[in-house]
Amino acid sequence: MKRSLNYKLSIAFIAIAVTTALVSVFIIFLTSRDRFNTYLTESASESTANLLSRWYKEYGSWEGVEALGLFMQANSQQAGPGMGMGMGRGPGGQNITHIPGEGRRDFTLANPQGRVLFSGQQQVKPGSSLSAAEMQQANPIMVDGRSIGLLLTTDRSTYYNVVEQRLIHNVSVSLTVAMLISILVAGLTGLLFARSLTRPLGDLTKAVKGLAAGEAPTPLEVRSSDEMGELTEAFNQMSYNLEKSDDLRRKMTADVAHDLRTPLTVIGGYVEAVRDGDLEPTAERMVLISNEIEHLNKLVGDLRTLSQADAGELQLNLSEIHLKELLAQAADLFRLQAERKKVSLSLAQDLPGLLVQGDETRLLQVLENLVSNALRHTPAGGRVQLGYETTPNKARVWVEDSGSGIPAEELDLVFERFHRVEKSRHAEENQSGLGLAISKAIIQAHKGRIWAELPAEAGTRICFELPLA
Numbered sequence: 336m337k338r339s340l341n342y343k344l345s346i347a348f349i350a351i352a353v354t355t356a357l358v359s360v361f362i363i364f365l366t367s368r369d370r371f372n373t374y375l376t377e378s379a380s381e382s383t384a385n386l387l388s389r390w391y392k393e394y395g396s397w398e399g400v401e402a403l404g405l406f407m408q409a410n411s412q413q414a415g416p417g418m419g420m421g422m423g424r425g426p427g428g429q430n431i432t433h434i435p436g437e438g439r440r441d442f443t444l445a446n447p448q449g450r451v452l453f454s455g456q457q458q459v460k461p462g463s464s465l466s467a468a469e470m471q472q473a474n475p476i477m478v479d480g481r482s483i484g485l486l487l488t489t490d491r492s493t494y495y496n497v498v499e500q501r502l503i504h505n506v507s508v509s510l511t512v513a514m515l516i517s518i519l520v521a522g523l524t525g526l527l528f529a530r531s532l533t534r535p536l537g538d539l540t541k542a543v544k545g546l547a548a549g550e551a552p553t554p555l556e557v558r559s560s561d562e563m564g565e566l567t568e569a570f571n572q573m574s575y576n577l578e579k580s581d582d583l584r585r586k587m588t589a590d591v592a593h594d595l596r597t598p599l600t601v602i603g604g605y606v607e608a609v610r611d612g613d614l615e616p617t618a619e620r621m622v623l624i625s626n627e628i629e630h631l632n633k634l635v636g637d638l639r640t641l642s643q644a645d646a647g648e649l650q651l652n653l654s655e656i657h658l659k660e661l662l663a664q665a666a667d668l669f670r671l672q673a674e675r676k677k678v679s680l681s682l683a684q685d686l687p688g689l690l691v692q693g694d695e696t697r698l699l700q701v702l703e704n705l706v707s708n709a710l711r712h713t714p715a716g717g718r719v720q721l722g723y724e725t726t727p728n729k730a731r732v733w734v735e736d737s738g739s740g741i742p743a744e745e746l747d748l749v750f751e752r753f754h755r756v757e758k759s760r761h762a763e764e765n766q767s768g769l770g771l772a773i774s775k776a777i778i779q780a781h782k783g784r785i786w787a788e789l790p791a792e793a794g795t796r797i798c799f800e801l802p803l804a
Contacts (some may be wrong), residue, residue, distance in 0.1 A: 341533040348525020380488035405538030443487040598627035637769040644776030651694040670803035675716040690804035704770035709736035
């Protein structure tokens with residue numbers, strides 16, 4: 336049978352709570368009982384020693400102490416600590432009525448030399464001698480600063496009187512109740528905690544299934560700042576990116592269809608007119624058809640380049656490149672076009688010799704896209720300049736124009752596919768809208784980055800970074 340994560344966590348928390356409570360109660364019971372036994376033994380030893388020393392002070396010897404010991408044993412079977420009055424016979428048979436009982440006392444009394452005078456244990460006979468270990472363990476009985484005997488008290492863990500048994504029972508009951516309450520509280524806390532963990536997971540599972548079923552992604556509420564909250568934020572970001580990618584895909588499909596339709600319509604119209612005899616196949620018309628076919632080939636080539644970049648299959652032939660020579664070559668390709676538009680096209684002054692690692696053909700393609708865009712948006716009398724500068728382990732290349740510039744809110748969008756700042760100019764100039772997207776893919780394949788910024792003066796600056804050779 337399938338078990339939910341909430342069920343498994345709840346069982347785990349309850350098991351941990353029960354185990355912890357049992358171990359804690361067991362340890363507390365053992366330690367408290369041991370300390371209680373130690374207290375009883377020490378208390379009995381001290382009170383017995385006090386009684387015996389008072390006896391010795393009053394009668395001046397141990398004569399008749401056996402009667403005191405037997406009386407203390409007999410009278411303390413039902414008495415608790417500090418309860419009852421002692422009755423016995425001292426030397427000469429006098430009554431002993433002034434020594435209070437202090438509970439059960441199985442003790443052994445010996446003289447300072449270790450000879451047993453009295454013992455509550457049957458295996459120890461009066462007149463026998465204590466062993467060296469017993470003499471070392473025994474407590475001396477002092478009167479006026481001198482030792483008048485040795486007291487060996489029995490460990491109290493071997494027996495308890497009625498009051499002590501009742502106390503131990505009450506402690507055991509209290510510990511059991513505390514254990515049950517701890518298990519109950521820990522179990523409820525574990526259930527709530529398990530619920531708090533599994534609820535976001537349930538929401539995530541439901542949202543993921545919705546995405547898989549094609550439903551529109553809905554942002555989830557972030558309820559915490561821990562790993563679960565980070566996971567929820569990551570899912571929300573993923574949902575946003577998926578929705579954005581889907582929108583871009585639909586837009587790209589529509590743009591590709593539009594860009595293909597225009598040249599195909601032109602070509603189809605001329606071919607149909609020539610076929611029907613309405614137009615003569617003149618050289619000018621063939622050139623026009625050839626230009627449209629070239630436009631189609633360029634669009635298909637651009638799409639193929641982007642698909643290779645998306646699949647990580649964009650091939651690079653890396654080598655050391657003289658950056659200044661590469662920029663000069665790109666400028667020379669557009670020198671005639673710049674002169675016809677009366678735009679100044681130049682390299683920045685005092686460029687140092689610099690080697691970069693890259694694919695010369697691909698990087699020249701990037702520069703061609705950037706310079707072509709710059710010239711297209713720069714009016715007569717304007718300027719386009721190419722340059723570079725060094726940064727730690729990288730070279731920063733830039734192409735700057737003095738044209739109309741890019742709105743600040745679109746600086747991060749110009750590298751998206753088919754994004755056009757001036758939509759109306761695109762169809763007129765047969766631009767696919769893929770140039771900057773291709774440039775971004777090529778630079779990223781070189782482990783670099785590309786971005787747009789607005790210079791201090793009017794215009795636009797496109798920058799990209801390349802690793803140094």
